[in-house]
Amino acid sequence: MKHSGAAAGIAWLLAAVFYFYQYVLRSAPAVMMPELSDAFHLSAVAVASMVGVFYYGYSFSSLVAGTAIDRWGPKTVLPAGAILTGIGAFLFSTGNPATANIGRILQGSGGAFALVGAVYIASNNFPSSRAATLTGAAQMFGMAGGSAGQIVVGPLIAAGLLWNQFWIAMTVIGILIGAVLFLLLPGRKPQATSSQGGSVTALVTVFTNRQTVLSGLIAGLLFIPTTIFDMIWGVRYLQEGRGFEYGDAVMRSATVPIGWIIGCPLFGILSDSIGRRKPVIAGGACVLLACLAWILYGPADVLPPYVIGLIAGVGSGAAMLTYTVSKEANPAHLSGTATGAVSFLNLTFSALVGPLFGWIMKNAGLAGQTSLEHYQTTFQPLLYGVALAVLLTLALKETGTAERVPLAAAAEAA
Numbered sequence: 106m107k108h109s110g111a112a113a114g115i116a117w118l119l120a121a122v123f124y125f126y127q128y129v130l131r132s133a134p135a136v137m138m139p140e141l142s143d144a145f146h147l148s149a150v151a152v153a154s155m156v157g158v159f160y161y162g163y164s165f166s167s168l169v170a171g172t173a174i175d176r177w178g179p180k181t182v183l184p185a186g187a188i189l190t191g192i193g194a195f196l197f198s199t200g201n202p203a204t205a206n207i208g209r210i211l212q213g214s215g216g217a218f219a220l221v222g223a224v225y226i227a228s229n230n231f232p233s234s235r236a237a238t239l240t241g242a243a244q245m246f247g248m249a250g251g252s253a254g255q256i257v258v259g260p261l262i263a264a265g266l267l268w269n270q271f272w273i274a275m276t277v278i279g280i281l282i283g284a285v286l287f288l289l290l291p292g293r294k295p296q297a298t299s300s301q302g303g304s305v306t307a308l309v310t311v312f313t314n315r316q317t318v319l320s321g322l323i324a325g326l327l328f329i330p331t332t333i334f335d336m337i338w339g340v341r342y343l344q345e346g347r348g349f350e351y352g353d354a355v356m357r358s359a360t361v362p363i364g365w366i367i368g369c370p371l372f373g374i375l376s377d378s379i380g381r382r383k384p385v386i387a388g389g390a391c392v393l394l395a396c397l398a399w400i401l402y403g404p405a406d407v408l409p410p411y412v413i414g415l416i417a418g419v420g421s422g423a424a425m426l427t428y429t430v431s432k433e434a435n436p437a438h439l440s441g442t443a444t445g446a447v448s449f450l451n452l453t454f455s456a457l458v459g460p461l462f463g464w465i466m467k468n469a470g471l472a473g474q475t476s477l478e479h480y481q482t483t484f485q486p487l488l489y490g491v492a493l494a495v496l497l498t499l500a501l502k503e504t505g506t507a508e509r510v511p512l513a514a515a516a517e518a519a
Contacts, residue, residue, distance in 0.1 A: 112291045113230035116179060117239065119286055120223035121246035123187050126282055127216030128250030129258070130194060130275055131159060132336040132362065136259035136355050140268040144200045150463045153337050157459030158206055160332070162193075162213030164452035170221040171445020172304040175438065179222045184287035186218030191279020198272035213452075215279075220247065220428075221444045228432055228440040241373025244425040248365030248418070251336060255362070259340075259355035307442045316434035317443060319501050320427040321450025326494035327390055327424035330397055330417070330487050332455045333462060335361045338484075346477040347405050360411045364418015372423045380507025382426050387498045389423020394491040396420060401481050401488070427451075433504035 134141060134156040141152045173182045189211055196208025220243060227239035258271060311317050334342075339358035343349045349357065368389065376385045396417035403413075428447050435443040465483045 124219035125250035129254040132251040132254030159213040160456035162210035166214040166217035167445040167448035171442040174441035180290040184283040186215040187283035189215030195276040224444040225441040238373040241369040244369035248362040251362035256359035320431040324427040324451040325454030346480040360414035361418040368419035368422020381505040392420030
């Protein structure tokens with residue numbers, strides 16, 4: 106692919122479309138929680154826990170995705186991921202809790218290949234000065250899918266679309282995406298040095314790098330307000346905690362991923378233009394912290410509708426720069442593994458913390474309808490998490506071109 110900019114561009118775009126698709130599946134349950142509760146005969150907390158097992162599959166598969174793409178390339182790996190995601194959508198449509206749990210895990214397992222593939226293609230086929238921009242653009246596709254999973258699917262459900270019909274349609278789309286990826290992705294020779302031992306060595310190299318671990322921790326702390334609070338509990342919080350009607354709650358919740366659509370490429374371009382990562386990550390995290398505090402404790406009708414959710418999404422878009430930091434801090438031939446490692450750490454947070462929020466909610470007094478105080482008690486730890494992310498960002502080593510270029514020039518002079 107290095108010999109064809111057009112082929113690289115098409116490959117990156119296909120991976121980004123796959124990322125859009127898996128984010129639709131990730132966020133769509135938020136707008137059909139009552140329907141899922143009725144279909145599975147489970148409480149809202151139990152359904153939220155079932156939906157959250159997506160992140161168990163995603164976190165583990167991120168490691169497999171990174172090393173697999175480094176070894177065999179995107180053409181071999183990405184189509185299998187898309188088809189696996191489609192199969193997971195079908196299993197979720199059955200209405201059987203046990204089968205749906207397996208389906209949700211498969212959705213996460215297959216979906217993990219999308220972002221790792223997009224970042225790998227960008228890292229290996231485009232100049233390093235465009236790394237954060239392309240990573241942000243890939244995240245933009247993902248959050249556009251997250252927004253569509255709410256702002257498009259919500260009205261369809263309200264208009265009478267059955268929840269299982271949606272998941273069956275997503276099954277067909279996933280298989281089609283897999284077929285298109287297989288037909289159109291350019292191929293490459295497998296890495297001769299990537300044996301089983303090589304994969305283990307790659308993982309050890311990446312995970313013993315302090316920059317990788319810090320990047321994953323920061324990403325996890327900044328993603329949870331979106332992946333757990335907004336995409337699972339957001340609509341229900343706005344209905345029960347703030348008293349909004351369903352349609353308005355869906356639209357307000359969907360503004361967070363819309364903000365990501367703006368923030369991801371914006372912060373990527375800003376970071377590439379100044380050649381620095383740390384101040385952009387910290388600045389976005391501070392914006393997210395202020396917005397999250399307002400969402401939980403501020404009055405509902407002071408600011409214009411949709412503004413606070415949109416700004417929160419824009420601020421949290423800075424989280425995608427942690428993927429760029431990890432890639433830049435590790436050897437170039439391990440770019441897939443480095444990206445997968447951050448995804449693993451990031452989504453492991455969501456997998457572990459998702460049920461914890463459900464447990465807090467239950468013990469805060471869940472009994473049919475929940476009050477604003479219940480939600481505030483449950484999600485107050487998010488504020489501490491984002492504040493911790495700001496502090497951890499200060500401990501990162503700068504990897505932007507403003508830092509690397511002078512070092513490289515000094516090394517050559519020496």
